[in-house]
Amino acid sequence: MTRTGGKNGALVLFSGGQDSATCLAWALDRYDTVETLGFDYGQRHRVELECREGFRSAVAHAFPDWGKRLGDDHMVDLSVLGAISDTAMTREIQIETAASGLPNTFVPGRNLMFMTIAAAIAYRRGLKVLVGGMCETDFSGYPDCRDDTIKALQVALNLGMDSRFVLETPLMWLDKADTWRLAQQLGGDELVELVRVETHTCYVGERSELHPWGFGCGECPACRLRRRGYDAFLAGEQVSEPV
Template sequence: MIHTDHALVLFSGGQDSAACLAWALDRYAHVETVGFDYGQRHAVEMVQRAIVLDRVRQAFPEWAPRLGTDHRLDLSAFGAIGETALTSERAFEMTERGLPNTFVPGRNLVFLTWAAALADRRGLGRLVGGMCETDFSGYPDCRRDTLDALQAALNLGMDRSFVIDTPLMRLTKAQTWALTLGLGGQALVDIVLEDTHTCYAGERGARQDWGHGCGACPACELRARGWREWEAAGRPALAA
């Protein structure tokens, strides 16, 4: 039986997926998480995700009973196919296709297909991902129309009625910070700052005002710009 109030969050351990986790815990009766080891050069995110989950359980006792099993899936063979800047040591740059070389072809499609297979076995009716169009980084598999098509294909192919939730789809990074504050207050903002990992280069290093990271990769630049915009706006909270 598929439960429509049970969710599986694609949880990388980064800022966006942490916001999605809080969003799901605020809504659904039961939430599980899944992380994918695909040979990413920033594999430290796989370490940080366990730390973030523990911190959330400790900081939010009202959410802790809803937070269920964490799953870790090995997709290292898939990661080896793409030969991108996320899966090998190379400079971050644009490709001849006009896409950043951090784009791993088909990554979100593969992630969501594996997540759906897991959700089918676990009885979880909603798949929650941090894909976003507003702060568009050039990834065609982050577009809502791509995900609508995939949702239809998954439901046809598995004879299910999964819903792919993308709570950040229309938000800027500044609004993601605001949503984080609105969902979990300063305690959740502090967890995102101290414990999540978003840097493509895989650097933790000294914490900057917006969190840990190299400060120069596309992910760090986007995150830092969102933080500055949020601060300039007076750190508003955004209702979930």
């Protein structure tokens, strides 16, 4: 990897899901150069990774100014994370609440590893802003999605790399209805439609049926949250229920 040399550049953690796609649009609206980073950790809903290039291409075509800012895409094999995880995100097991009180979709250390690797790549690429879709409003109690966790991680990364990274989480205090609204504010109905059709959120990886809110099984926690958020967005309401 070589340095891009851009002072006003960002690296977006882009999974192919609704949240990270909205974060990508948010970054494209603000920074001169935006690169993307995805992780293959053996996730059960690996189909989301197949949506990444389709969404990138669709956004670049629909919004030419953003297309000029859209830089390289990076994919990192983190299969070791899946190998050491026994969760409903990495195993064909029923989604339920674990003995710890957290849903068994929680993958310990995932966001910590994601941000650390992102910082290492950004360091080499000359990018100072890392953008992630972590959210404390609509989440399942994942401790690595909390604002305090991200702030502490920013301090640790800057100390450990002697740098001045800024970790941006534009969805941190938004519910799912607000996330749909943010997409509309950034790119109008055209972007909302791209997010609806080109992204994937369903935990079980179901992508055979297109619902009004997007593809998915319609029953897993991620689908229910996305559906409630979309319905509230259309109705102009707030939704702040956890998964």
